[in-house]
Amino acid sequence: MPGAVRTIVVWCPDWPVTAAVLAGTAPAGAPVAVLAAGQVMASSAAARSEGVRRGLRRREAQSRCPDLVVLSHDPDTEARLFEPVVRAVEACCAGIEVLRPGLVATAARGPARYYGGETVVLDRLRAACPVPCVVAVADGVFAATLAAQCLPPLRRSADSGPVQSAHAVVPAGGSADFLAPQPIDALGRPELAVLLHRLGLSTLGAFGALSTRDVSTRFGADGALAHRLARGLDARPLAARRPPPELTVGTVFDPPVDRVDTAAFAARALATRFHELLTARGLGCLRLAIVARTEHGQELIRCWRHEGALSATAVADRVRWQLDGWLTAASGPTAGITELRLIPDQVIPHAGQQLGLWGGTGDADDRADRALVRVQGMLGPDAVCTAVPAGGRGAADQLQLVPWGEPRVADRDPDHPWPGRIPAPSPATVLTAAVAVHVSDAAGTPVTVDGRGVLTTPPARLGLADRVEEVAAVTAWAGPWPVDERWWDAATAGRRARFQVVTADGTARLLAISGGRWWVEAVYD
Numbered sequence: 271m272p273g274a275v276r277t278i279v280v281w282c283p284d285w286p287v288t289a290a291v292l293a294g295t296a297p298a299g300a301p302v303a304v305l306a307a308g309q310v311m312a313s314s315a316a317a318r319s320e321g322v323r324r325g326l327r328r329r330e331a332q333s334r335c336p337d338l339v340v341l342s343h344d345p346d347t348e349a350r351l352f353e354p355v356v357r358a359v360e361a362c363c364a365g366i367e368v369l370r371p372g373l374v375a376t377a378a379r380g381p382a383r384y385y386g387g388e389t390v391v392l393d394r395l396r397a398a399c400p401v402p403c404v405v406a407v408a409d410g411v412f413a414a415t416l417a418a419q420c421l422p423p424l425r426r427s428a429d430s431g432p433v434q435s436a437h438a439v440v441p442a443g444g445s446a447d448f449l450a451p452q453p454i455d456a457l458g459r460p461e462l463a464v465l466l467h468r469l470g471l472s473t474l475g476a477f478g479a480l481s482t483r484d485v486s487t488r489f490g491a492d493g494a495l496a497h498r499l500a501r502g503l504d505a506r507p508l509a510a511r512r513p514p515p516e517l518t519v520g521t522v523f524d525p526p527v528d529r530v531d532t533a534a535f536a537a538r539a540l541a542t543r544f545h546e547l548l549t550a551r552g553l554g555c556l557r558l559a560i561v562a563r564t565e566h567g568q569e570l571i572r573c574w575r576h577e578g579a580l581s582a583t584a585v586a587d588r589v590r591w592q593l594d595g596w597l598t599a600a601s602g603p604t605a606g607i608t609e610l611r612l613i614p615d616q617v618i619p620h621a622g623q624q625l626g627l628w629g630g631t632g633d634a635d636d637r638a639d640r641a642l643v644r645v646q647g648m649l650g651p652d653a654v655c656t657a658v659p660a661g662g663r664g665a666a667d668q669l670q671l672v673p674w675g676e677p678r679v680a681d682r683d684p685d686h687p688w689p690g691r692i693p694a695p696s697p698a699t700v701l702t703a704a705v706a707v708h709v710s711d712a713a714g715t716p717v718t719v720d721g722r723g724v725l726t727t728p729p730a731r732l733g734l735a736d737r738v739e740e741v742a743a744v745t746a747w748a749g750p751w752p753v754d755e756r757w758w759d760a761a762t763a764g765r766r767a768r769f770q771v772v773t774a775d776g777t778a779r780l781l782a783i784s785g786g787r788w789w790v791e792a793v794y795d
Contacts, residue, residue: 274410274445274504276378278388280359280395281404281418282352285372286312288401289348290341301335306343308673345371346591353595356572358398362391367557367573373415378407392437408440410504413449416456445502450475457496462489474500517553518613519544526565526606530594533607537589538582544612545582554579554620559613560592565605570596579620585612659684663691663753664768665700665780665792692751692768697780697792704789706735709744709771709781719767719783723752732773732781735788742773750783770794 282288286304290296301317303310310331313322320335332338348371356374360366363376381391392405399405406418417438440448449456452474455463471477477485478500485497495505521540527533548555558580563569574580574588589610596602642654660670660680670680709717711727718726733741749769756763766784768791773779778794 274413274502276382276388276407276409276442277411277414278363278376278378278381278391278395278405278407279369279411279414279418280355280374280399281406281415282355282372282399282401283404283419284312284314285352286341286343286348287314289344289351289371292351292401293344293347296339296341300339301337302339302341303331303335304341304343311343346587346594348372349588349591350595350598353592353599354400355403356595357601358400359395362394362398365573367575369411369415369575375411375414388439389437392439396437404437406438406440408448409442409445409502410499412499412504413440413445413502416452417448420452446475446478449500449502450478454500457499459492459496462493462496478502517547517551517617518611519547520561520609520611522609523607526608528597528606530590530597533593533597533610534586534590537593537610538586540610540612541585541589542582544585544614545580548614548617549620552619553614553617555585555614555617556580557614557616558585558588559615560589561609561611561613562593562596562607563609564603565608566603568603568605570603573615575616579618661686661688663688663751663755664782665692665697668696669700689753692770692780695794698795699793701790701792704782704791706787706789707781708733708735709783709788710741716786718786719750719752723750723767725750729769729771732771732779742775744771745774746772 287296287302290302290304291298296302296314299316300314301320301322302314303317303322304312305328308328310322310324310326310328313324313331317331317335317338320338322331322335322338326334328340332340352368352371356366356368359374359376363381365380366374366376369375378388378391382388385391385394388407392407395405396403404418404421406414406421408414408417417440421438450473454466454472454474454477456474457463466472466477471480478497480497482494482497486494489496498505519540521536523533523536527536544555556579557573557575559571559573561569561571570592572592574592580588589612593607597607655671655673656678657669658672658678658680660668661682661684662668667682668684670682672678672680709729710731711717712730714731715727717729720726729744729747731741732744747769748771750767751769752765752767754763754765764784766782769781769783771779771781779790780792780794781788782791
């Protein structure tokens with residue numbers, strides 16, 4: 271694997287929020303949070319001052335800040351509005367890479383030699399950037415990005431003007447020393463970070479000091495990659511080799527195209543051809559250069575990097591983002607686009623793709639995922655949920671609805687012991703609203719449970735609470751399973767007991783009693 275190249279990054283903090291303000295969907299200076307998959311992915315300074323942080327669920331964020339303006343993640347708008355920033359950086363430094371909307375990287379050697387030093391380059395980039403930004407330079411993309419994020423929060427000027435930018439310089443050869451005291455969570459791998467914390471490794475320096483062979487054996491390829499980053503080494507070079515000419519695909523427009531939708535439609539077919547060309551050679555594209563040329567000779571070249579192999583859909587999306595930002599800008603081209611080319615700037619061996627459960631390559635799953643995410647954008651993240659097993663004592667507690675797109679992990683571990691939990695089998699139908707009933711013995715006396723969890727008399731009849739005259743004979747019963755929940759909190763404490771009963775018609779039900787009142791929680795098949 272390659273070492274680290276001296277790299278400059280330009281980072282626009284809270285770019286999803288900044289893009290929303292530029293698009294007019296959020297008021298400037300207000301507490302704003304942008305949500306993706308039901309969790310906060312970015313928040314404004316005003317929201318953070320109220321305790322809103324990344325990873326919070328929507329309701330938790332709103333409980334901390336009642337005036338919070340909640341917006342859905344809009345990657346298309348964020349990419350389109352980031353185009354002026356990219357053009358400003360490109361005017362100072364050639365060969366930039368868009369890591370994601372809000373973050374740009376470029377090699378530092380050329381610009382530093384041209385302008386006379388890295389600090390001069392950073393100052394020029396700060397002055398050229400049209401939005402608040404942080405500029406940093408270090409050995410490698412990871413170290414430079416972390417250096418930018420470790421700067422103190424940006425502050426507004428005294429006259430309430432624009433946010434002042436800042437820059438950070440990590441000395442050449444000093445990235446490992448800079449990274450050493452940083453927390454292990456900076457790797458951006460939550461599962462690995464939890465495991466390393468349990469092993470007593472809380473900093474990047476402690477993790478980087480481990481043997482490469484031991485890390486590879488214990489944590490696999492991804493752990494070895496994280497280990498390189500912790501030592502100040504990049505996973506791949508910033509400047510890639512020149513791709514073979516036969517891997518470049520392009521198309522010519524006659525007449526020229528000046529509409530984004532028309533160009534995007536043609537780009538989708540071009541992206542499919544590009545993907546098929548690479549797949550036929552067993553390759554995947556990690557870094558893509560998109561070249562657009564107009565009738566007047568104007569040209570826009572942009573490089574896009576992706577953490578995994580770019581799919582045909584991902585390529586088409588990036589072409590659309592780039593052309594949308596260029597054609598709709600005030601300083602955009604003066605003529606229509608006549609040529610569009612896709613150049614694989616960095617490729618890797620790509621053996622294939624895991625087939626879906628019912629065959630195919632997973633494209634149908636991608637379309638379904640996009641449709642569900644779009645529904646969430648219109649109706650809210652909690653409008654589309656999936657059920658996952660959860661821990662609990664009652665039947666309704668043993669399933670949890672998780673918003674689509676979030677990790678399918680419940681808040682309560684189903685494998686933990688739950689004293690008072692009803693035994694198997696689980697009921698087939700769990701009622702969303704409990705049905706009140708009355709239970710009595712053969713003489714018609716109401717059945718209750720004493721303080722020790724013992725029945726006062728065996729149950730013999732069961733009926734709806736509002737229809738005392740309609741009763742069914744109880745032929746079998748089991749229980750009770752008493753539960754004394756949250757006894758340490760008077761506000762939420764509760765005592766109840768559950769029973770399984772079978773009536774003369776053969777129906778089996780799960781009953782619960784609390785405070786002398788009975789109700790049906792679930793029904794068995």
